[in-house]
Amino acid sequence: MAPLLLFPFMLSIFSISALHHSLNNNSHQQEQQYLLLQFRDTSFNNPTSLADWTPVHPLCNWTGVTCDRSSHSVVALSLWSMNLHGTISPVIGNLSSLRSVDLSNNSLAGTIPPALSSCLGLLHLDLSFNQLHGSIPSELSLLTNLKMLSFEGNNLIGTIPPELGMATQLQYLYLGENKLYGTIPSSLGNLSALAELVLRKNNLAGDIPPELGMVSHLRYLSLGSNRLSSTIPSSLGNLSALVTLVLRLNNLTGDIPPELGMLPDLQKLYLWGNKLSGSIPNSLGNLSALVELDLGINNLTGAIPSTLSGCRGLYDLRLSFNQLHGSIPHELSLLTSLKILYLGLNNLTGPIPHSFRNLSALVELELAKNDLSGMIPPELCMFPHLRSFNLRRNKLSGTIPSSLGNLSAMTELDLAENNLQGSIPPELSRLVDLQALYLSKNMLSGTIPNSVGNLSVLRNLSLSENRLQGSIPLELGMLTNLEFLYLDKNRLSGTIP
Template sequence: MIKDDPFGVMASWNETIHFCGWPGVLCGRRHLRVVSLNLTSLKLVGSLPSHIGNLSFLKALDRRNNSFSGNIPITLSNATNIVYIFASINKLTGKVPDLGKLEKLQEFTAGSNHLGEGNVFDLKFLSSLGNATGLETLDLCGNNFGGLLPTSITNLSRNLIYLSLCGNQISGFIPSGISNLISLQVLLLFQNKISEEIPLEIGYLGNLRLLGLIENNFFGKIPPSLGNLTLLLKLGLGGNYLHDTIPASLGKCQSLELLDLSHNNLSGHIPKEVLQLSSLSLFLDLSHNQFIGSIPKEVRYLKNLGILDLSYNSLSGPIPPELGSCVYLEILNLTNNNLEGPIPPALANLRGMEFLELSHNHLIGQIPTFLKDFKFLQNLNLSYNEFEGAVPTTGIFNNTSSISIAANKKLCGGIPELKLPECNTTKSKKKNSEGYLKIVIPLIFGIVGLTVVVFILCHRWLRRQRKGPFPNLIENPILRVSYHSLFKCTNGFSEENLLGVGGFGAVYKGSFDHDRTVFAVKVLDLYTVELLKVLLLSVRC
């Protein structure tokens, strides 16, 4: 190994390596035997020399994270002993040459460059890699490759573990022969233009851990065969045109940590089998679909989940209190649904919450005061609901840039910056009581006064009558007289027999025909009596 080597070149040699003005030509004496060339993260520029393939003993070429430009030299294929090529994160351009002679190649990574020309011949070199029977890693993510995904990928090494073609302009479809890659653990094809249906043969890749197909043009149904991938850790199918329901068979993926099915046309109910995947810990994203029905109570099984996004669907019913069991939730997004009812008190358990989005639903009731105690809460959106009552003033509610409560017309209070009306609940009750008293007290005094006047008049009539009919009535105060008799004795309650009108009704004079006994009859106004009862009851309350 070269001592004090500023370029990190590791080599075994017969004679000294000479650098002829890097970046330029790497030259050596006749018996040079470079085994490994490590140029990682040295901020080097320029291009690799065209005669790098002359390093016949080269087994590893590592030039990651520099600024190399230009094409990959065609002569690289002459380095027949090479095992590892690491060229990621540079500025390489052009086509990748035929690598058919590199039969010992095990890893080829050239991601995050500008390779490819966006045409149909860009991936032609992949067929030449079929000779590398020991190939385990192929990473070409983040380039400019175009054309159809070649069926030749199905002829790659059966030892292939990692295949990444993401972030290109690749179109076409995934060939069903993908099932030949029996050792594959990582398949990343996201952010391309690949279309047609996801082949059910992917479900035969029993060793698969990561499957990333997001942001393509896939359509059709999610193949139920994906449920066979019991070792799968991450599944990303978002940003496509998939439709129909989520297959319940995904509930068999008992190791799944991440599931992204967002931005599709999926419909139906959220299967409880998926929500019973207690292994989900990173996030579950079902947003921007057409799911209906209520949020299943099985959500309580997601005790380790960090992010749950069910936004932009047609979910209805209340927010299930079982969400309170998801104590590790940091982000909960339920915006743009048809959820109703109050925020359940059980959500007070979610003290690690950082972002809570509940806007554009039909939620009611008061804003829970426990939200002000969420120390990590950075964003709270409750806008466009039907919340009412006082808004808290402490915690996150003291920062207008962190909360949104727009279009809740019945809210009041809060900090002045929210410009909400004052909460006048106590004052209103006091004013209502004062209003009732202003009506009831004069009415009571009027009734008492009228009663006194009627009593005095009746007493005078008693004294004037020599025959004393009224004393007889006092001695025998319970006198049963029919309504017909009263009607006759008062001449049909005529106005000429009317003695006066009070708050509870009118008083009439009457006399019996058989003994000429004179008496007074009060006819109650039942409407006034009932009104008085209501007013007195209101004052008492």
Template sequence: MANLCCHFSFLLFSLLCFHFTLCFTNFTAYDELALLALKFSVKDPYNYLANWSNSSSICNWVGVMCDGHHEKVIALNLGEMGLKGTLPSKIGNLSFLVELDLHGNNLYGELPKELIQLHKLEILNLSYNEFKGEIPTWIGSLFMQLSGRLPPTISNLSSLELLSLSRNFLTGDIPIEIGLLQNLKFLYLGANKLSGHIPSNIFNISELQEIDLSWNNLSGSIHSNMCHGLPNLQMLHLQENELSGALPSNWIQCKELKDLQLEYNSLIGDIPEGIGELDMLQELYLNHNNLQGHLPKDIGNLTKLQLLYLNYNNLEGHIPKDIGNLAELQLLYLSDNNLKGDIPEGIGKLDMLQELCLDHNNLQGNFCRQV
């Protein structure tokens, strides 16, 4: 059939990150306090920092750039603003900061030792200021990438709530001792070189809200009863691994799940009917696997879904007409499968839809888009 990959020019992405703001409210508050501490520790003769107040989001403040996913500060660019004063210790609380540019100001004093806490920092520009003292020996540790294996003794950190070691060169298995961290809420080990199976006891950490193990070399199957021990799970990223086997069939206990990304693996079998029970789901990525069978009829129950990627599988049968119920859907990718039959008319009534890809199937018929 003709290529049906369509692009609609609707700029409606502002809704995509709202749920992450809720998840990270407490952590974002740390960023706000750190930035306000900086504002109060310097003189701002040209009022560049005038909009730095809690009446607006920190992501709208002058010189501040946030990660659109979590609304955490990732860059602070205050160069050549005429700022005069010292750096507060609280600047070390900007835990997601990748770039810090303070060049061309009148900052003075010693660099706070808390800068060592900025583990993600890649760019640091403090030139043309009046800092004094020697360059701290520890500053070199900000630009090192971690290598080696995760130690089993990590279980000693029994109060740990956030473990973020993404984008390093960690190798070997994920130690089963991580499953003993029963207070853990956020686990980020993506973009490493980890291998082996995902320890099943990770799926018993009931406090976990977000898991990112993507972009590794993990193998084996996904724990079949995964949701039973993860009632608070909101994000699961396992994409770009070597996972195989079938998708878990029981999803009803993952009622808080909003973001599920399993693409670029070797998953097989049907998409289970129970996927429609994830009524909070906003993003679903199952593309580039070996899934087969029919699209589940209850996929139309995912009324909050915004992104749906099922392309590059072996799916067959008809597109369920209930897909027209997905009123908030923005991207729909079903290309490169074995789907057949008529294109449901309801697709043309999806007012939020921006991109539609149905090519490389055996579909037929027309649909009209009402403007």
């Protein structure tokens, strides 16, 4: 009989407990509502995109708000690309259950509040592409659970806090496109979980810390467009997971470390726009996964290594603006995936290899300003996708192949400043997409073909300093898009239409 008497009592206890839990939940949600409204009102100017942030609507249904199902705490704010203006109020630090904050792609100004360091459970913090200024708070190093931190695309100044090396769970760190100065802290080498590090487009100076070679999981390293000097540390050859390495547009000196040829997964290597010297390491030919290699605008010497033919997937190879010499290795014709080949502004000699006929995927071929000799190989006129063909300022001789008229995708053809003879092939008029034709400073003779009037989208035409004669074709007057026309220093008669 006793158990039956206890039942109403137990039911009453459960009811009181449920009521207490419900009251606690309501109180907690009201507190969260108050904090969010305070954050909105002290942060944003007229945020029309947050019109549903009112007590009339359930908190967890507010735009950009995510709640934990059990605790009903706000765990995420996703307010990216909402045309928000104003500042980021320190009130956000009172939302202690936050795990993710994304305010990216807005117009927020002001500074980054150190109060964010109170959100100790924060995993994801993205304030990128706003108008934030001031320095990066060193207090953020207290966010030891943080996996992703992005302040990219702001106006931040000051140095990178060395304390960030304490956030050892970080996997993604994006600080690019700011105005940061000073050196790259060697403490970033402690971020053993880091997969992507982006510091591009700042004013960072000094050395690349060799300690970065200890970040064994690093896949993407972008330090381009800074003022980094000294040499490239050979320790970067230890980054066996690296897929992309961007060091372009700095003041780096010394040799390219042969150890970079030990990166089995490397797909993109950009070292252009530095002061690198020495020869191109043969070991780069071991990079079987490489698809883009840009070593242009340096002081590299020596020959182009034939070992580069080992990079069979390469589709973009740029070695222009160096001091490379010797002949173009015929082994490059094994790179049948090549779409872009830039070898211009070097000291290359010898003929253009006939084996280049295998490079049928080429879209851009630039061999300008070398000392190449011999004739233009007819095999180069068989590329269906070639849009830009530049052989300017070499020592090429012979005639212009009429088969160039088969390059139906051509938009720019530059054969100026060579020793070419003979007439201008009328077949060039078949290049109906041609926008620029440069044939000046050769020894061309004969007349200007009337069919040049078929090049209806032509903007630039330079035929000056040749031995052309006869009348200037009236058909030139049909080229309504023509912006620049150079016919001087020939033996032409008549006037320009």
